[in-house]
Amino acid sequence: MLRIAVAGCTGYAGGELLRLLLEHPGVVIGNLTAGSSAGTLLGEHQPHLTPLMDREVLPTTTENLAGHDVVFLALPHGTSGPIAADLPDETVVIDCGADFRLEDPQEWREFYGSEHAGTWTYGLPEFGDQRHKIGRSTRIAVPGCYPTSVTLALMPAMAAGLISGDDVVVVAASGPSGAGRALKPHLLGAELMQSASAYGVGGVHRHNPEIRQNLRRLGAENPTVSFTPVLVPMSRGILATCSAPLVDRSTTTESARAVYEEAFEAEAYATLLPSGRWPQTQAVVGSNSCHLQVTVDEAAGRLVVVAAIDNLTKGTAGGAIQSMNLACGLAEHTGLSTIGVAP
Amino acid sequence: MLRIAVAGCTGYAGGELLRLLLEHPGVVIGNLTAGSSAGTLLGEHQPHLTPLMDREVLPTTTENLAGHDVVFLALPHGTSGPIAADLPDETVVIDCGADFRLEDPQEWREFYGSEHAGTWTYGLPEFGDQRHKIGRSTRIAVPGCYPTSVTLALMPAMAAGLISGDDVVVVAASGPSGAGRALKPHLLGAELMQSASAYGVGGVHRHNPEIRQNLRRLGAENPTVSFTPVLVPMSRGILATCSAPLVDRSTTTESARAVYEEAFEAEAYATLLPSGRWPQTQAVVGSNSCHLQVTVDEAAGRLVVVAAIDNLTKGTAGGAIQSMNLACGLAEHTGLSTIGVAP
C-alpha cells in the first residue's frame, strides 16, 4: 500500500483527490495539510468526505509531507517549487498546480509574472509517449483542466494531419469549481446562477500557452489558438467546443470519426461517442472519462470537436491519480471510474 | 391605444410578449389564443402574469385574431403563413417564428424541409436600414435569438471592414427557454441542471443560414460560419462568443473598440461595456439590452466579440415589440427596458 499525503486538502482539488483516494484500493491516506486552515478538522471544509470527517488538518511543511510514498500538491500557483525541492527524489510528487507545466521560461513569465520553477513530466498519459515517461518519473505536473479537454479533442486530428494547428478556435464552458474556493464576488452563488459570462478573453488566459505547447509537441510549428473560457452555472464540468480549418477539404465526418475511433480505441478515459450523440458534462461528473464527438462542417471547412470532462476529476485529481498509478507501477485505471453521477 | 392579439400565448415567447405588453403604455391586450390549450385559463400556463390570471385562452383562428391593430404570432415553425394570409394588409403582423426570415427558398427547404412561405421585413432595427423599413411595414419577421446576438456582435466589424465574413466562428451558450415548452427528455430539469451540452453541431442548426444571410447583407460575398449552440443550466440568456480573422493584422483592441463605440453610440439596446468588463447574461435578464465587449487576440490574429442578450426579450419578444413600436409610429423604446433583473 502506498502512503499518500495531500497538501492543500481543504480546497476543491484537494477534496477531489481525497474523494478518489478513499476509494482507491492501493493507498493509505497519510497526512493532510493546508495553509491558513491548519488546526481545523477536515469535515469543516469537505463535508462530503464522511470517513475523514474528524481528521486534523496539519500545516503544510516539509516535515508533515515527508515519509510518504506519494505527495500530491494542490496549492496556489507559485508555491509548489520550494516544497518539492525539500522532498526526496524517490518520493513521487504530483503537482496539480501550474508551476511545472510550461517548458518555455519566457511564456511562463509572460502569463504568470514570476520566475519559472522548471518543467516536470507532463501528466497526460494519452498524449504522445507521456504514458511511458510518466511511468519512469517521480516529478509530475498535472495538466490544466482546459488543456486536458482541448488536447484530447485535437490530438487525433493533429496526429493524422486533418488539421495543422493553425487558426484553432476553442470556446469552453466551465463551472466555478475550476476557480477554486477563492472568495471573490464574481464566484458568489447569487452572481453565478442564471448567468453565463466570458473571462480571460483574447488570448490572455493562463491555459493559452499550455494549449499551444501541446499543439507544438503534436507537430505544429507556430500554432494559433483563440481560446475563450465561459463560466456557466454548474458546479463541475468543462464542455470544450474546438474547431480548426481542415487541411484537406475533402475530409468527411466519417473519415474523421475513423481517425478518432482508432486513436482512442485503446484508451480507457477518452471515449468517442456513437455517431449522432454529443457529449454532455453531466455524463462525466465524478468520472475520469472524457467524452468526445467529432464532425466536419463542410460549408465552413472546419473540423469541429466537442469534449466533455469533469474539471475536478479527469481535469485535475483523476488525471493526477492516473499518473500516480503509472509512476508507482499500478494498473493505470486503478481506483478510477468511467461512470458519471447523473442525472 | 393599440389593440393587440397574441397567438401562441401559452408558450415561453407568448408569455414574454405578454409580460412586456402588460407594462407597455400604448397598448390594450385583446385576444389571447393557442392550439391545444384553448379553453383553459392563462394562469395555468403563465403563473407569473398575475393580472392576466383569469383570462381565457381562445382557439387560434382568424376570427379570434381579427379586429386587432397588431397580431403577434408565437407559433411553431410552418404555421404562421396561412394565418397571416387571412389577416387584413393593414394589420401589423409580427411573426416570432422562422417562417419569413430567410430570403432564399432553397436554404429554407434545406434547413426546414418544407415549402418557403415568403420573406417579410427583417425585424432587427439596429441592422442596416431596417429601422426605416420596419417603420413602413405591416409584416415583420422577428430574427432568431442566436442571429440577433451574433449579428449585433459582428455588424460593426463587418461594416468597418475589420473582418470579412470569412471563417467566422461562433459558440453560443443558451438556456433551455429558447427551445420552447416542448416535452422532450433532454429538456427535463434533472437532465439540464449540472450539465452543458452542444447540439446542432457542424453547420446543421437552423439559425445558420440566417446568420450567413445577415453577413451577406453586410457585404460578405460567401461568408463561412462555424456555429455551435451550447445548452447550459440557466433558464434564460444567450452568451455568444464570436470571432473572425482580422483583415488587417495591425488592428488593435483600441481601434476595434472605437469602431464599436461609434456604431452603437446612438443605439438604445446595444451597449458596448467599458474596457475590461465582459458581458454576463444575468445583467440582461428581462431587459431588451445587448451587452457587448470586443478585443483583439493579436497572437491568434482574430477579433473576438462577446454578446449577451436575454433570448426571450431582445432575442424574441422585446425585439418584436421594438419593431411594433416602429411599425406603429411609437417611440422605439416604449415599454422596453435596458435594466436587467439581477442577481
Next chain:
Amino acid sequence: MLRIAVAGCTGYAGGELLRLLLEHPGVVIGNLTAGSSAGTLLGEHQPHLTPLMDREVLPTTTENLAGHDVVFLALPHGTSGPIAADLPDETVVIDCGADFRLEDPQEWREFYGSEHAGTWTYGLPEFGDQRHKIGRSTRIAVPGCYPTSVTLALMPAMAAGLISGDDVVVVAASGPSGAGRALKPHLLGAELMQSASAYGVGGVHRHNPEIRQNLRRLGAENPTVSFTPVLVPMSRGILATCSAPLVDRSTTTESARAVYEEAFEAEAYATLLPSGRWPQTQAVVGSNSCHLQVTVDEAAGRLVVVAAIDNLTKGTAGGAIQSMNLACGLAEHTGLSTIGVAP
C-alpha cells in the same frame, strides 16, 4: 419628483432598489453611496443597471445623503442608527436593515448582540393599520424578507381566529441573495449549486423574534414558532411553508380559502391563487407580488399556507418603495409590478 439617495448602493438590496427606482415615474435618483466601494463606478458592481453604469459611488456620509426627499439605507445591521440621526426629521428615511424592526430591546440584544437603536414604523402596508401609519411616518423599517412572507401567510388566519399563534412551524426555502454580497465560503457558487442546506435552526435565526412580534400584534399572547430557513440553488426567492394547528377542527379548506380571499381581495401585492394551484418563486421573480395558497390538512389538524415572494423585491426593495409611495403621498402601487420574470 422626489429626489432619492441610496446608501449601500453596491449590495444586492441597493441594486434592487435602484432597479425599481429607475422605472419609477415619480423619482429622480440622486446620490449613491457605499462604504469600501466609494470611488468606483456603479457599473462595476451592478452591471444590470445599464443606465447608471457610469455613476460614481460616493462615500456614505451625512453630507452625501442630505438634500434628498427620501434616503434608503441598505447597510449592514447596526450601522443605520447614527446616519439616520443626522438626517432632518422631514426627510423620509427607509431602513432596509434590521436595526429598527423590533420593539423589545431585550429581544434585540438577545438576537443581535448590540444595543437597541429604537423602533420605527413597520413598513408592511398589508399588516393591521400599518398602511395608515406608514402614510404619516418619515422613519420606516422595512420588514425582514422571511417575516414578510410568513406574516402575509399567517395574517388572515390569525385575524379570523383559524389559528392561535401556538405551535406555528415555518420552513422557508430561500436563495442566497438574501444573505447579501458577503464573501463567505458557503455562499460560493460551487457550494450552493446542487445543494440544499438548513441554517439558523432551532430558534436562533434573527428573523425569529420579528415573526413572533408580528404574531403578538395579531393577538397571540405567547406565540411559539419553529422557524427553519433552507438555502436552495436559486439566486432569488422565498418559498415559505407555514402551518399551525386549527383552533376549530371543523375548519375546511373552503372556509379557509374564503377567509384568505376576503383578506386579500383589496390587496395589490398579496394574491391568493385559484384553488389547486400552488405558489412557485419563479412566478414572482422581480415582482412585488406575494403568491399564496392555503389548505387544511384534516388528518394532521393543521392549516397549511404556502407563500412565494421575491426576497429582494416584496421582501426588501419593493416593500421599501411601497412604503415610500405611502409616506410621500403617491399611489401605493407606483412603480411596482405584479408581473414576474419567468421562465
Next chain:
Amino acid sequence: MLRIAVAGCTGYAGGELLRLLLEHPGVVIGNLTAGSSAGTLLGEHQPHLTPLMDREVLPTTTENLAGHDVVFLALPHGTSGPIAADLPDETVVIDCGADFRLEDPQEWREFYGSEHAGTWTYGLPEFGDQRHKIGRSTRIAVPGCYPTSVTLALMPAMAAGLISGDDVVVVAASGPSGAGRALKPHLLGAELMQSASAYGVGGVHRHNPEIRQNLRRLGAENPTVSFTPVLVPMSRGILATCSAPLVDRSTTTESARAVYEEAFEAEAYATLLPSGRWPQTQAVVGSNSCHLQVTVDEAAGRLVVVAAIDNLTKGTAGGAIQSMNLACGLAEHTGLSTIGVAP
C-alpha cells in the same frame, strides 16, 4: 457472483442502480429491460454509464428477467405485482416502486386508487429489526425516498420517547429526479431553474401513509404528520426538516444529541454530524449516507431534526443494494460508499 437483472433500466432509478452495480464487486449485470424503449441501446438513455453504452435494452418480460439471482424492479407504480408473481420464490426480487410498501389495503386504495398488491419486507435495514428480516427475505420493498429520510430523522427520538408521533411536521426540499423521467411541463428545466414550489400539500402526497406507518411501527398509536414536499433546483437530493413537540420540555440539545449518537453509532449510512454543522445535500450526492443533525428549540418546545440524503442513492437504488447485500449474504456495505461527489 450474483447475476442481476434490472427492469426499468432507462429511468433515473434504473440508471442509479446500474451506476452502483457497475462498481459492485459481487455482481454480474445480466439483462436490462424496459417498456417502450425496448430495442434501443442503453447509451441513448444513460450516457453516464460508459461501460454499458452498447447494451441493448430488452422488453420487460418474465422470460427476460428469469435466470437471474436478483431482479430489481424500477417500474411505474402498479406494474411490479404481475411480474414478481411469475418469478421463482428463490429469486431475490427488490421493488423500487411503491406497490408493496404499505400494510393497510385501505390506505393503499385511498392514496394510489388501485387494488393492493400485498406487503413485502420493508427494505430499510436501519429500522427496527428490518436488517434481520431483510436477511431472510426474497421479496423486498424499497422505501420511498421521503420516508427514508424522515424515518431516519425521527427514529431515534421516537425510540427514546423524546417525541410521541403527534403533531410531526415535515417540509422536505427535493430535486426533480425523484419524479422520474416523466415528460410533464412542470419538470422542464426552464420552469424548475430559479424556482421553488410546493406540491402534494395538505396530506395528499403518497408518501404520507408510509411515513405514518413507520411512526406506528415505532410505537405511535395514531401519529399525525403534516408533510409538504418542495421542489427545488437541484437534480438530486432531499433535505428533510422534521420537527415534533417534545414529550418532556426539559430535553436539551445535548441529551437529544446523545440519543442520536447512540442510535447511529453502529450504522454505516446514518451519520450524526458534529455539533454546529448542518446537513447539506451536496455532501451526500451519489453516496449512500444520510447526514443528520438534531437540536432542541426551547422556545418552541420542539425537537428539530434535519436529514440529507441523495434521493436516488440512499433514497432508492443505494438502499435497494444495501438490502440486496443483506438478502444475499454479502457484507451490508459492499459496493456502497459514504462519500459524496462535491462540490
